[in-house]
Amino acid sequence: MLRPELAGEERRFAPHAVVFQDARLGTGDAARRALPLIPPGDLAAVLYADTPLLTAATLQALRELAEAPETGAALLAMRPPAGLAHAYGRLLCNEAGEVIRIVEAADLEPHQAALPLCNAGGITARAADLARWLAALRPDNAKGEYYLTDVVALAAAEGRPVRALEVSAEECHGINTQADLAAAEVILQRRLRAAALEAGVIMPAPETVFLAADTSLAPGVSIGPFVVFGPGVVVEEGAEIRSFSHLEGCRVGRGAIIGPHARLRPGTVIEEGAHVGNFVELKAARLGKRAKANHLAYLGDAEVGEEANIGAGTITCNYDGQAKHRTVIGARAFIGSDTALVAPVQVGEGAIIGAGSVITEDVSPEALAIARGRQVEKPGRARLLRARGARGETKPGGVKTQEKG
Numbered sequence: 001m002l003r004p005e006l007a008g009e010e011r012r013f014a015p016h017a018v019v020f021q022d023a024r025l026g027t028g029d030a031a032r033r034a035l036p037l038i039p040p041g042d043l044a045a046v047l048y049a050d051t052p053l054l055t056a057a058t059l060q061a062l063r064e065l066a067e068a069p070e071t072g073a074a075l076l077a078m079r080p081p082a083g084l085a086h087a088y089g090r091l092l093c094n095e096a097g098e099v100i101r102i103v104e105a106a107d108l109e110p111h112q113a114a115l116p117l118c119n120a121g122g123i124t125a126r127a128a129d130l131a132r133w134l135a136a137l138r139p140d141n142a143k144g145e146y147y148l149t150d151v152v153a154l155a156a157a158e159g160r161p162v163r164a165l166e167v168s169a170e171e172c173h174g175i176n177t178q179a180d181l182a183a184a185e186v187i188l189q190r191r192l193r194a195a196a197l198e199a200g201v202i203m204p205a206p207e208t209v210f211l212a213a214d215t216s217l218a219p220g221v222s223i224g225p226f227v228v229f230g231p232g233v234v235v236e237e238g239a240e241i242r243s244f245s246h247l248e249g250c251r252v253g254r255g256a257i258i259g260p261h262a263r264l265r266p267g268t269v270i271e272e273g274a275h276v277g278n279f280v281e282l283k284a285a286r287l288g289k290r291a292k293a294n295h296l297a298y299l300g301d302a303e304v305g306e307e308a309n310i311g312a313g314t315i316t317c318n319y320d321g322q323a324k325h326r327t328v329i330g331a332r333a334f335i336g337s338d339t340a341l342v343a344p345v346q347v348g349e350g351a352i353i354g355a356g357s358v359i360t361e362d363v364s365p366e367a368l369a370i371a372r373g374r375q376v377e378k379p380g381r382a383r384l385l386r387a388r389g390a391r392g393e394t395k396p397g398g399v400k401t402q403e404k405g
Contacts, residue, residue, distance in 0.1 A: 026145025032134040040128035043067065046148060048121040050175045053187055054167075059122075062165050066124040072160025073129070073151070075099065076122035078172045088118035089149055091164060099162040102149035106142040117164065120172040123151060129160070188213070196223075224260065232266065250282075253289075271306075284324075285316075288331065300324075305331030305349065313338035330365060 019034040031046045038044050043066060047054070058076070066074035077091055077099075090112050092101040102119050103112050123130075133154040137146040152162050175181050192211040196203065200219030203209055208225045215229045218237040227241050230248030235241065239252045242259030249266030252258060255273045262276045267284035270276060274287045277294030285299045288306040293299060295312035301324050302316045314335050316327040327341045330349030335341070337355045347353065348365030357371040 024145075026139070026143070027148035028134055028137045028146035028150065031130070031148050032137070032146070035127060035131050035134060038127040040126070040131070042127050043124065044127040044130055045122060045124040046130075048174070051121060051172055052175070053171050053173050053184060054122075055171060058165070058167050058171060062122055062124055065163055065165050068163075070161060071163050072155045072158070073123060073125035073162045075124065075152070075162065075164055076120035076172065077117045077164035077166045078120040078169045079116055079166075080118050080169045084169075088120075090115040091117040091119060093117070093164075096161075097163075098156070099152050099164050100156040101153045104141065104143075104147060104149060117166070119149060120167065122165075123148060125151075125155070129155070227259075233264075236272075299327075301343065302327040302329065304329045305333065307331060308333045308335070310335050311337035311339060311355065315340055317342045 017034075017037050019037070021030045021033055023029075027046075035044065043063065045059070045062065045066075054076075062074055062076060065071060080088055087105055089102050089104040090108060091099050092103065092112070092115070094100050103109075125133075130151065133151040134148075136154055137150050139146055141147055155162050170187055173180070173184050173187060175184055189210060192213070192215070193203065193206040193209060196211065196215075196217050197206060199217070201217045202220065202222040205225040208227075209223050210228045212229050212231045212233065214231055214233075216234040217223070218235060218239075220237050221235045222240040224241060224243035224245075226244045228246045230246070232249040233247045233252075234250075235247075235252045236254045236256075238255040240257045241247065241252070242257070242262070245259035245262040245264075247258070247264045250264040250268035250270070252264070252270045253272040253274065256270045257275045258264065258270065259276065259278065261278040263281040264270065264276070265281065265283035268282040269286045270282075271287060271289045271291070273290040275292040275294055276282065276287065277292075278296070280293045280295065280297045281299070282293075282302075283300040285302040285304065287293065287299070287304045288308065290306060291304050291308045291310070293304070293310035293314070297310050297312065298315040299310065300316050301318040303326065304310065308329050308331060310329075311334075314337070317340055318324050318327065325343035327343045328346040329335065329341075330347055330351065332350045333347050334352045335347070336353050336357065339353050339355065340358045341347070342358065342360045345359055345362060347359070347363045347369075348367065350366040351363045352368045353359060353363065354368065354370035354372065357369060359369060359371055363369040
């Protein structure tokens with residue numbers, strides 16, 4: 001339903017409700033079932049679910065054409081690429097250029113197949129008019145269905161001009177197979193990349209970057225090759241997303257650096273000037289201003305304070321097999337390499353965690369925490385063990401050493 005009370009940038013073509021068509025009796029029957037939900041005085045547009053590439057500008061132009069006083073109904077038309085026209089119905093027009101009939105592909109006669117304009121859907125009219133025409137539909141066709149396109153002839157018979165808005169075949173690209181879906185993705189990505197570049201986003205290899213429809217990139221953001229954006233990503237001014245990174249459901253602050261080979265999962269917030277390096281993964285985590293996690297780390301369900309430093313190999317052990325727990329790391333804390341933080345746990349501001357530690361209890365601010373076994377050295381023991389192995393002798397406890405070769 002077209003909502004006339006919505007204006008400007010906020011106008012949307014939104015579903016009013018979901019209606020089920022129990023029997024597949026055609027597009028006209030489907031529209032007839034849904035139409036009672038729309039007030040008679042409203043403008044209604046029937047769009048195809050398998051043509052998702054229609055733009056807001058096209059839908060607005062279709063609306064304006066349908067609202068013109070001299071128009072009874074409006075629809076979309078296109079000229080498909082060579083070799084594909086056989087799959088589309090044709091528009092039959094009078095000398096004034098008004099559409100008087102649509103002939104479905106299955107019902108085309110040989111001379112009609114040469115007509116240039118094809119039906120692209122989008123029949124738009126006042127709901128009261130559309131209801132009247134839908135009620136008059138008959139299944140007199142090759143498929144025995146109620147064709148929505150027969151509405152055009154009924155409108156013309158009443159003397160209500162039906163006008164066509166011609167759009168590009170690319171915009172009306174239909175999806176029926178996985179190959180069609182892949183082709184549509186190519187078109188969409190080309191649009192999204194062009195819009196990002198036009199807005200001032202820096203992409204040296206845009207053809208390798210994959211964006212979501214809602215990806216928000218500020219001017220001056222730099223995107224390296226082979227970066228993938230899932231839904232719900234916002235990247236602020238001056239941030240840099242380096243190659244082979246994957247972002248979804250996250251926010252990246254001003255001047256932050258992500259990657260290469262970084263993964264930001266839903267619920268992650270990277271604050272201004274923070275660094276996320278190679279093979280670092282964050283999930284439902286906040287990395288404070290100028291904090292760094294530069295190498296091989298996993299931070300899940302975590303809060304990391306400003307200017308904290310997360311060493312290589314650090315992980316937050318956030319899942320106990322039944323529930324998720326949070327880790328809180330204070331500002332300016334230093335987490336040594338290969339540290340496991342067993343949540344729930346807190347590390348105070350300015351604290352230092354020794355490398356190789358397994359932290360299971362809270363650490364006080366400015367404290368040094370070391371949680372690892374003591375190193376024990378046995379002088380000369382390595383040479384003895386190698387000699388025993390060469391003779392095939394077993395180690396103490398009856399375990400035979402692995403023989404060389």
